[in-house]
Amino acid sequence: MIDFGYTPMPITVHNMDKADLSLAKWLAERDETFNHCISCGSCAATCTAGKFTDFSFRELTHSIRRGEISKAFSESEKCMLCGKCILVCPRNVNTRNIVMLIRKANQIFKP
Amino acid sequence: MRYPTFTLPFTIGLSFVLLYILVIWTIWIVRLSRREQKIVWKRLFTLRTIKAIWESFREGLLHHNIYKKNAVLGFMHMGLAFGWFMLIVLGNFEARLYPHGVINPPYYPIFFEFFRHDLTPLHEYEEIFTFLMDFFLLLVMTSIGLAFFKRFRSRALGMRRTTKHILIDRVAITALWFIFPLRLFAESVTAGLYNTGHFFTNFLGQWVIYNLPLDYLYYPAWWAYSISLGVFFIALPFSRYMHIPTEILLIFLRKYGVKEKNNHSTFTTIELNACSRCGICIDACQLSTTLNISDTQPAYFLRDLRYSKPNERLRETCMLCMRCLDACPVGIEVTQIRKNERNEFPLFGTSNYDYLSEHKYPKAKVAYFAGCMGHLTPSVIKSTLALFDEAGVDYTFIDKDGSICCGRPLQQNGQVDAAKQLIDKNNTIINETNADVLVTSCPICASEFKHNYRLNMPVLHHSQFLNDLAKQHKLTFKNTGEKIIYHDPCELSRGLGITKEPRELLKNSFILEENKKNTGEKSLCCGGSLGITNTSLPQKMAIASDAVFQLYDGKTNLLATACPMCKKTLAMAQETVKVLDIAEVMLNNLEPKKKKVQSQKEPAEAEVLS
Numbered sequence: 001m002i003d004f005g006y007t008p009m010p011i012t013v014h015n016m017d018k019a020d021l022s023l024a025k026w027l028a029e030r031d032e033t034f035n036h037c038i039s040c041g042s043c044a045a046t047c048t049a050g051k052f053t054d055f056s057f058r059e060l061t062h063s064i065r066r067g068e069i070s071k072a073f074s075e076s077e078k079c080m081l082c083g084k085c086i087l088v089c090p091r092n093v094n095t096r097n098i099v100m101l102i103r104k105a106n107q108i109f110k111p
Numbered sequence: 112m113r114y115p116t117f118t119l120p121f122t123i124g125l126s127f128v129l130l131y132i133l134v135i136w137t138i139w140i141v142r143l144s145r146r147e148q149k150i151v152w153k154r155l156f157t158l159r160t161i162k163a164i165w166e167s168f169r170e171g172l173l174h175h176n177i178y179k180k181n182a183v184l185g186f187m188h189m190g191l192a193f194g195w196f197m198l199i200v201l202g203n204f205e206a207r208l209y210p211h212g213v214i215n216p217p218y219y220p221i222f223f224e225f226f227r228h229d230l231t232p233l234h235e236y237e238e239i240f241t242f243l244m245d246f247f248l249l250l251v252m253t254s255i256g257l258a259f260f261k262r263f264r265s266r267a268l269g270m271r272r273t274t275k276h277i278l279i280d281r282v283a284i285t286a287l288w289f290i291f292p293l294r295l296f297a298e299s300v301t302a303g304l305y306n307t308g309h310f311f312t313n314f315l316g317q318w319v320i321y322n323l324p325l326d327y328l329y330y331p332a333w334w335a336y337s338i339s340l341g342v343f344f345i346a347l348p349f350s351r352y353m354h355i356p357t358e359i360l361l362i363f364l365r366k367y368g369v370k371e372k373n374n375h376s377t378f379t380t381i382e383l384n385a386c387s388r389c390g391i392c393i394d395a396c397q398l399s400t401t402l403n404i405s406d407t408q409p410a411y412f413l414r415d416l417r418y419s420k421p422n423e424r425l426r427e428t429c430m431l432c433m434r435c436l437d438a439c440p441v442g443i444e445v446t447q448i449r450k451n452e453r454n455e456f457p458l459f460g461t462s463n464y465d466y467l468s469e470h471k472y473p474k475a476k477v478a479y480f481a482g483c484m485g486h487l488t489p490s491v492i493k494s495t496l497a498l499f500d501e502a503g504v505d506y507t508f509i510d511k512d513g514s515i516c517c518g519r520p521l522q523q524n525g526q527v528d529a530a531k532q533l534i535d536k537n538n539t540i541i542n543e544t545n546a547d548v549l550v551t552s553c554p555i556c557a558s559e560f561k562h563n564y565r566l567n568m569p570v571l572h573h574s575q576f577l578n579d580l581a582k583q584h585k586l587t588f589k590n591t592g593e594k595i596i597y598h599d600p601c602e603l604s605r606g607l608g609i610t611k612e613p614r615e616l617l618k619n620s621f622i623l624e625e626n627k628k629n630t631g632e633k634s635l636c637c638g639g640s641l642g643i644t645n646t647s648l649p650q651k652m653a654i655a656s657d658a659v660f661q662l663y664d665g666k667t668n669l670l671a672t673a674c675p676m677c678k679k680t681l682a683m684a685q686e687t688v689k690v691l692d693i694a695e696v697m698l699n700n701l702e703p704k705k706k707k708v709q710s711q712k713e714p715a716e717a718e719v720l721s
Binding site: 033046048049051052053055077078080081082083084086087088089092094096097100103104106107 | 458459460463464466467468483484486487512513514515516518520521524526533639641644645646647648649676679680683
């Protein structure tokens, strides 16, 4: 293949009809506040881990809602559970609980 | 003498329970780790043993710890334990003083009144023995009455809730409740027939139940007494009453220095068996008092852990605020046991925090660590650093560019390995500063630094450090004469025992409004606790506003606390009281040292000019 110095962009379109929303459902059953998130990004702004790396609770919710489960599992490990995001969330999302639940799901969902 | 058949249930029960205790104590002691056994041996013949004997007497019989918290409840436990103990001891003395000899079968002193109706051979002791036996029986009966009353109206004895018991506990408690009324009945029947006893049994026998067919009741009454004793003894090892023998062992081991470690051990088993499920922890727990979650407290958690495994909800529904630890009359290390139980379920990886970079910071005498929660409340950092500047402290702010979490939240939620990564990273950063002292604004961090880090410098909370500065007259404050409430953060008061310093600091400018009930080691949790994940924010807010209004007495609207997280939570929960960090309030009342600053500057300028 000829090297043009650039490559086509990876496909970023998500087919929501085919998205695997099992984790989103599983989480919402255990903590309904998961559905309350409006992606305002307050959590991302305060995040301790976010100071050092590309991580935020907002992104985590996004990827779960898009069905990117394996990404959510690997991302969720970056959380330090410090709890700042809970205190700033305007929608009272129980963020730490959801991170813990994602980690539990990581053990349950594994084939 | 023909063998008295009716003593059989008692004899079987007693032999069973004694044998069981002997076997289980041996197993436990053998299974203690070698290090623990070594300490026990080393300290066996020291003053500690005498102290342990005294404590066993004080706690096992007099229930001094319960008495200190609640006099009626203490009396109830004391009456039952000490009264029963005295009945056994006096019964034995009485039986052995009787002229037929010192050696007798174990059931003989217990059923002494059945065997001997004529006590005149005791001579001058007859009166005193019969009186004391009746007196202690009356004491025990009073306690049983109180206990019975408590089951139905616990509030009358100062308990909001009592423990809900499982079947074996119900069997044991029923048997226990029957023992003394049946003994009283048997002795009264005997007194009715043979005119024995003293003011209590003699009165009942001769004046109250004399109309009953006492001849027919004589044997059944003694049989019933013996059966109730037998049932109680058989049920004891499997019920909550196992705490009676276990607590003695626990007190001795604790006095020798055996402690809970970072995972379950034989000592944990001993602690689990020493829990009497008295339910004092339920009332101490704010999850119960505020949120009405009254089935996850240590009484239930330890019970389930003793018999099998507590479920997830039971394991995780706890704020780890340590109020139960402070309230427990047995002194079981409840919080550590729960943390250890959580540790058995690791969820995080062991290389997931590789993204953390270790910033380098300039060296200084004082290393200041704000912590995550400090960064969430920038005014705390600002005020603390302003005070440092004022006092001329040579400091370096070691988490200026984003702090790495101290690891406590992960650790409290059972993620020890994950926390270890954070601990290692922070440990290097802090140790590399080579500072004389590490000052932190966050009691959560302070507690973690003190307990789980290997630092080459002492750790101080900013309230301690600022208090030291004030004492050295490096900081002077205006005396406003205003009133202020101080809220003790859990990790600072119960976790680190720091209660005096913040108060001393506040007293420079304020008059403290103290609410004796919920201060110091008994302080209320703000609800923001990082030890729990399954409570929602509104629930946390309910706990927080309760915590504020327990302290608030209408005399002042100013509340100081010493934890950025407590500040945030308490301020979010209500609007009546203004919540500030101790550093903020002190900065507001700072007496600026203008003269000094000028006088320092002038010579410097003069030097430059010359």
